[in-house]
Amino acid sequence: MTDKQKILVCGDVEGKFDALFKRIEAIIKKSGPFDMLLCVGNFFGINNKEFIPYKTGDKKVPVITYILGPNKEDHLREYPSDESEFELCPNVYYLGKRGVYTDSKGLKIAYISGLSGTDSVGPWTYSEKEVSELCDVCLKGNPSFRGVDILLSSQWPSNIIAEDSKEVSLSVKATSDLPSYLCMKLKPRYIISGIEGVFYERPPFRCPNLGDHDVTMETVSRFIALARVSNANKQKWIYALSLTPLDKMKLSELLQKTVDETLCPFNFYDLESKIFNSKRKYSGPSQYFYDMNASDNASKSTKKNNKKPRIEFDQSKCWFCLASPSVEKHLIISVGASAYLALAKGALVEEHFLICPIEHYQSSIGQPIEVLEEIEKFKDSLRKFYDRDGKIPVFFERNYKTSHMQLQAVPIPKNAMKNLKDIFLEESECQGFRLDILDNHNRLDQVLPPKAPYFTVELPDGTLMYTKIEKSTQFPLNFAREILASGPILNVSNRTEWKECLLEKKEEETLVMRLRTDFEPFDFTL
Incomplete structure (x- = not known):
C-alpha cells in the first residue's frame, strides 16, 4: 500500500x-x-x-x-x-x-x-x-x-x-x-x-x-x-x-x-x-448496539406544568454514532467515508444489516448529499450481495423512538416479492394507519415536514411507501419485522422479537467475521 x-x-x-x-x-x-x-x-x-x-x-x-x-x-x-x-x-x-x-x-x-x-x-x-x-x-x-x-x-x-x-x-x-x-x-x-x-x-x-x-x-x-x-x-x-x-x-x-x-x-x-486528585468513580457505558423495541412507557415527566422537560441529547451515548463508546464495534461489517454497514443485533436472518451514517443524524431527511450518496452505494452493494443467493432486499427506516438514523436491510426470496406491496398496505390498514406510495417525481423531504416522525419501506422493485406517524397513534415498533417474518415471506414468525434472537458475543464475532469475508467482493469501500 x-x-x-x-x-x-x-x-x-x-x-x-x-x-x-x-x-x-x-x-x-x-x-x-x-x-x-x-x-x-x-x-x-x-x-x-x-x-x-x-x-x-x-x-x-x-x-x-x-x-x-x-x-x-x-x-x-x-x-x-x-x-x-x-x-x-x-x-x-x-x-x-x-x-x-x-x-x-x-x-x-x-x-x-x-x-x-x-x-x-x-x-x-x-x-x-x-x-x-x-x-x-x-x-x-x-x-x-x-x-x-x-x-x-x-x-x-x-x-x-x-x-x-x-x-x-x-x-x-x-x-x-x-x-x-x-x-x-x-x-x-x-x-x-x-x-x-x-x-x-x-x-x-x-x-x-x-x-x-x-x-x-x-x-x-x-x-x-x-x-x-x-x-x-x-x-x-x-x-x-x-x-x-x-x-x-x-x-x-x-x-x-x-x-x-x-x-x-x-x-x-x-x-x-x-x-x-479526582474522586470520580467509573460507571461503564451501556453496551447495547441498538434498541429496536424501545419501551412505549418511557419515563414521563410530572404533569405540574403539562410540559415534558426538554431532552438534552448526549452524542457520546448514542448507540449508532461510530465515535460513541456505546457502539458495539465487533458488529461492524464495512466503513465508508460517511456511512457504515453493521450486523443488526437480534437479526431477523443472518444477513440482516443496518446502514447508518457515521456522524449523528436523526433520520435520512436533511442529511448531507455525500451521506445519502454513500448510503445508496451500500444499498447497491447489498443488492448484488443478496443476489448471489437468489435473494432481494427490503429496506426500511423507522424515525420514531430512535435517536440516530438506521436503514435496515433484510433479504427475502425473489418469489416472496409477488404480493409484498399488498401485504404491507393491508397490514397498515389493520394497524390503524395508511401507507402512501411516493411518486417518482417526489422526494421524501417534499412530502414529510421537517423533524416529523415517520416510517418508510422500500420494496425490491423500487417502490417507496411511507407514513407520517401521528402523535395520537401508537405506531407498532415491530411493524416491518412482523410482516417480513410472516409465513408468505420468510416464514420465521418465532423471530419477530429481536430480544429473543440475541446471540452470545462470541457467536456474533464469528458470524461477523464470516459476513465480512462474504461481503468483501461487493464492498465498494475496498
Whole structure:
C-alpha cells in the first residue's frame, strides 16, 4: 500500500552518533529507504563531539530524524533556546516539549519530552498540566479522533511490565503514571520508551473505552522499550515498524483480535485519582448496539406544568454514532467515508444489516448529499450481495423512538416479492394507519415536514411507501419485522422479537467475521 510507512525507532544515543547513523545506512542498504527515524531517551551524552560534523554538513544524516527533548539539565545547551527553532542539523529535528506530529501521509505521532516525578523542575521535566494539554490538543474539537499511531515518551509508563514477563530491572528514573494516563486517553498503537538501558517488548493489550466523551477506538497497543546505542550487553537498540496510518485503515483491521493479547495494565480511574486528585468513580457505558423495541412507557415527566422537560441529547451515548463508546464495534461489517454497514443485533436472518451514517443524524431527511450518496452505494452493494443467493432486499427506516438514523436491510426470496406491496398496505390498514406510495417525481423531504416522525419501506422493485406517524397513534415498533417474518415471506414468525434472537458475543464475532469475508467482493469501500 502506498500509505504504509517504514519507520525506525532507537533508544538512547548518548552521543554515539557515528554508530547510530552507520547502522542506519547499513539497514537502508539492505532493506531499502525508510520514511523516518524516531529517537527516545537521551539523544545527547557527556561528549557530543561526534555531532559537530553533522552540524557543519561534513557528514550527512541518512534519514530524516526526530528526537525528543532533554531529560537532564546538562543537555539543555544542545537544544535551541527558541522553541520555534527545531532543526539541530540537516535532517535532525527536535519535536518539542509535547504535541502531535502528523506526517504527509497522515501518521500521527504524539510525544512528551523530559521526565516527570523528579525533585527538580525545569525545561527537562513535565507535569500533569502538560499531559492534560497534550490530551486536549488531540481530543478537543475532534469528534472523529480514533487515537494515535505512536506515543513517544522517554520515561516508561507505570505498571507496563506484564506479570508473566521475565524480571526486568528498572533503576534509572523508575516509571511514571503520566505516560500511563496518556496511553489510556490517546490509545496509541505503539508506545516507545527508552532511558532505562534495557530492551523490553510487552505482549499487546487494549485500553478500554472510558465512556463519557471518549471517541477513541479500542485498538491494540504495543509497548517497546529500547536499549542504549551500541550497548555492551548487545541488547536491541533499534527497531523497525511498517505502519499504515490509523485514519487510513479499515475499522475491521483496527479491531482485529491478536492471539497474544493481555489485559490492560492500567486502571484509568486510579490514575486519574492519583494524578489529578479526582474522586470520580467509573460507571461503564451501556453496551447495547441498538434498541429496536424501545419501551412505549418511557419515563414521563410530572404533569405540574403539562410540559415534558426538554431532552438534552448526549452524542457520546448514542448507540449508532461510530465515535460513541456505546457502539458495539465487533458488529461492524464495512466503513465508508460517511456511512457504515453493521450486523443488526437480534437479526431477523443472518444477513440482516443496518446502514447508518457515521456522524449523528436523526433520520435520512436533511442529511448531507455525500451521506445519502454513500448510503445508496451500500444499498447497491447489498443488492448484488443478496443476489448471489437468489435473494432481494427490503429496506426500511423507522424515525420514531430512535435517536440516530438506521436503514435496515433484510433479504427475502425473489418469489416472496409477488404480493409484498399488498401485504404491507393491508397490514397498515389493520394497524390503524395508511401507507402512501411516493411518486417518482417526489422526494421524501417534499412530502414529510421537517423533524416529523415517520416510517418508510422500500420494496425490491423500487417502490417507496411511507407514513407520517401521528402523535395520537401508537405506531407498532415491530411493524416491518412482523410482516417480513410472516409465513408468505420468510416464514420465521418465532423471530419477530429481536430480544429473543440475541446471540452470545462470541457467536456474533464469528458470524461477523464470516459476513465480512462474504461481503468483501461487493464492498465498494475496498
